[in-house]
Each structure stands twice: as structure tokens, then as C-alpha cells.
Amino acid sequence: MRKKIVAGNWKCNTTVKEGVELAKSVNELVLTRGAKDVVVVLGTPFTHLNSVAESVDRNRIQIASQNCAAESKGAFTGEVSVSMIQSTGANYVILGHSERREYYNETSEILNKKLALILEQGLIPIYCCGEALTIREAGTQNEFVKQQLDETIFYLTEEQLLKIVIAYEPIWAIGTGKTATTQQAQDMLAYIRGLIAAKYSKSVAEEISILYGGSCSASNANELFSQPDIDGGLIGGASLKAEDFLSIINGY
Ligand code: PGA
Numbered sequence: 006m007r008k009k010i011v012a013g014n015w016k017c018n019t020t021v022k023e024g025v026e027l028a029k030s031v032n033e034l035v036l037t038r039g040a041k042d043v044v045v046v047l048g049t050p051f052t053h054l055n056s057v058a059e060s061v062d063r064n065r066i067q068i069a070s071q072n073c074a075a076e077s078k079g080a081f082t083g084e085v086s087v088s089m090i091q092s093t094g095a096n097y098v099i100l101g102h103s104e105r106r107e108y109y110n111e112t113s114e115i116l117n118k119k120l121a122l123i124l125e126q127g128l129i130p131i132y133c134c135g136e137a138l139t140i141r142e143a144g145t146q147n148e149f150v151k152q153q154l155d156e157t158i159f160y161l162t163e164e165q166l167l168k169i170v171i172a173y174e175p176i177w178a179i180g181t182g183k184t185a186t187t188q189q190a191q192d193m194l195a196y197i198r199g200l201i202a203a204k205y206s207k208s209v210a211e212e213i214s215i216l217y218g219g220s221c222s223a224s225n226a227n228e229l230f231s232q233p234d235i236d237g238g239l240i241g242g243a244s245l246k247a248e249d250f251l252s253i254i255n256g257y
Contacts, residue, residue, distance in 0.1 A: 007214045009230075010237040011254045012046035012069060012131060014099060014218075015053075024053040025060050030247035032061040033048065033085050035209035039065070040255050045129075046246075048099050054212040058094030063162070069097035072105055075118040087119075100130045101157070109115050110169045118158060122164050131169045131239065132158055133218070134197075138177035145254045146175070147196050154200060163205050165194025171197060172235070172239040178219025179202060180241055187228050190217045194234035223249045226256030 016255040019027060028047055035045050048069040049057050058068045070093075074084035090098060100119055105111045116132075122132045134153040136146040150173065158169060173193050178185050185193075194215045202210035217229055218239030229235050238256075 007212050007236055009040075009257060010044045010046065010214050010216060011043060012035050012048055012097070012099070012172075012216065012237070012239050013240055013250055014048040014069075014071060014102070014239060014241050015050065015080075015244060016071065016104070017050065019050070019053070021053050021056055023177070024049055025056050026058040027247060028053075028060050028066075031250055032066055034247055034251040035065055035254065036062060037224045037254070039251060040257060041100055043254050043257065048097070048131075048239075050231075051090070054090065054095045063094070067097055068093075068095040069099050070095050070256075071099045071102065073098050073100070073119055075115050077122055079103055087122045087128060091126055091128060093126075095128070095129055096132060097129045097170075099172075100132050101204075103135055103174060103179060103240075110226050113153070116150065116157050117160065119194075120169075124161075124168060129168060129170060131216070133172045133174055133239070135174040135176055135219070141175060141177060146193065147226065150193065150197065151200060154197070157203055159200075163209055166201070166205060166209060167212055169213070172212060172218050172234050173197060174218035174239060176219075180220070182220050183220070184220040184225050184229075184249045185217070187225075187232060190229055191232040191234055194232070198234055198248035221253065223252035223256070228251040 008088045032109045046067040070090045074086045198210045214236040217239045222237040222243045
């Protein structure tokens with residue numbers, strides 16, 4: 006059975022103090038009112054990982070970094086390696102977010118190196134994919150997403166693939182308030198699952214959690230999560246408000 010996952014992506018927001026307060030509020034709400042069958046992940050800035058990891062009940066809340074270095078260690082000033090991330094208590098890494106691809110030139114080649122390191126170290130990657138508006142308008146979103154997957158995760162062995170989580174985030178829906186329609190999200194996730202079934206097997210495809218991201222909110226989570234191929238969400242803006250995030254967690 007694949008997991009239901011709701012992962013917050015705090016992006017470059019909150020100080021450590023604010024982040025710990027937010028994490029404690031989420032923790033309290035999840036422990037008292039959160040759906041028990043949903044894996045809850047907090048994707049915090051690097052600087053917050055350890056303090057947040059120590060502020061929450063780790064039986065209920067998982068911690069993700071939003072990026073990692075493409076090298077395991079050495080003279081790479083300013084970089085944070087996967088083993089450093091792991092040493093904070095974090096166990097997930099958000100990888101290949103469109104903001105990383107677009108603003109920091111993360112190519113598939115770089116993502117492959119990062120992905121290998123994450124899996125080697127036993128952390129769980131949340132691999133992001135998704136098209137820009139021009140591609141959606143041209144109607145070539147399936148080909149575009151297939152190419153992203155072909156260039157990175159479809160290099161993985163079956164055993165490795167079973168360890169990853171995929172998040173489809175159309176760039177035009179991120180932070181814009183313009184969510185993909187439930188049908189658009191379901192269609193793309195079903196398409197991705199179909200690609201996995203063709204490349205690996207139907208049973209592998211059934212095991213992989215695939216999330217939707219992009220203006221997912223307390224008001225639309227319920228409809229999105231009711232779809233057969235949507236296993237949860239990667240949540241930006243709404244993950245910065247504990248009550249909204251809880252509503253999304255309880256959106257199934
Ligand atoms: P958003 O961001 O929910 O604010 O649209 C989602 C994301 O970028 O992961």
C-alpha cells in the first residue's frame with residue numbers, strides 16, 4: 006500500500022525561532038487532531054533542521070531539507086551534504102524543485118548526482134517535476150514531464166525507485182493561487198504512474214506515492230486528494246500556517 010503524504014515546503018521563510026514555533030504548533034495539532042494514516046513532513050531551511058527535529062514527535066512528524074549538495078564532502082564552500090542533513094535528524098530531501106532548477110540552474114545531471122547520494126545515505130527523496138505555462142499552453146506537458154523523469158528517476162533500479170516519492174508541481178500553479186484543476190492533476194499523476202508501470206511494472210507503479218503541488222490549500226485539498234492517483238501534496242504557502250496545514254493533512 007502506498008503512503009499518503011503531506012509535505013510542507015517552507016522555502017526561504019521563517020527565522021529559526023519562528024520555525025521552531027511553527028513546528029511546535031503543527032506538532033500539537035497533528036498529535037491531537039491529525040489524520041493518523043498521513044505521513045507529515047516539514048521541509049525547513051537547513052539552518053532549522055536540527056532544532057525543528059528536536060521540537061516535534063518524530064513518531065508522527067518527518068523532517069526534510071529542501072536541497073542537498075551534489076558532492077558527499079570536501080572543498081565546496083557553502084554546500085550542505087546529505088550526511089550533514091542526516092546528522093540533523095532529517096530523513097527526507099526535497100529534490101529538483103522548479104525554483105532550484107530555474108534560479109540555481111539545477112540540471113538533470115546535477116540532480117542525478119544528488120539523487121544517488123540521497124539514496125546511498127538512506128534518506129527519502131521527494132523528486133519534483135512539472136512544466137512551465139508555455140508548455141502547458143502548447144499541450145506538450147506529458148512529453149516534458151516524461152523527459153524529466155527519463156533523465157533522472159528512470160535511471161534508478163526498481164529497488165531504488167521504490168524508495169522515492171514523486172511530486173508533480175506545474176510551475177504555473179506554484180505560489181500563484183492558480184491550482185491545476187483536479188482533473189489536470191489527476192490526469193498527470195495517472196500518466197506518471199502509467200510510465201512507471203510501463204518502465205518497471207504495474208505493482209511498482211502502485212507502490213509509489215505521487216504528490217500534487219501548486220497552490221494546494223485547505224479549500225482544495227479535499228477534492229484533490231479524493232482522486233485515485235493523488236497520494237498527497239507538497240505544500241508551500243499554506244504550510245506556513247499551522248491550522249491551514251492541518252486542514253490539508255486532514256483533507257482525505
Ligand atoms: P505553493 O508552493 O503551495 O505555495 O504553490 C508549492 C511548492 O512550491 O512546493
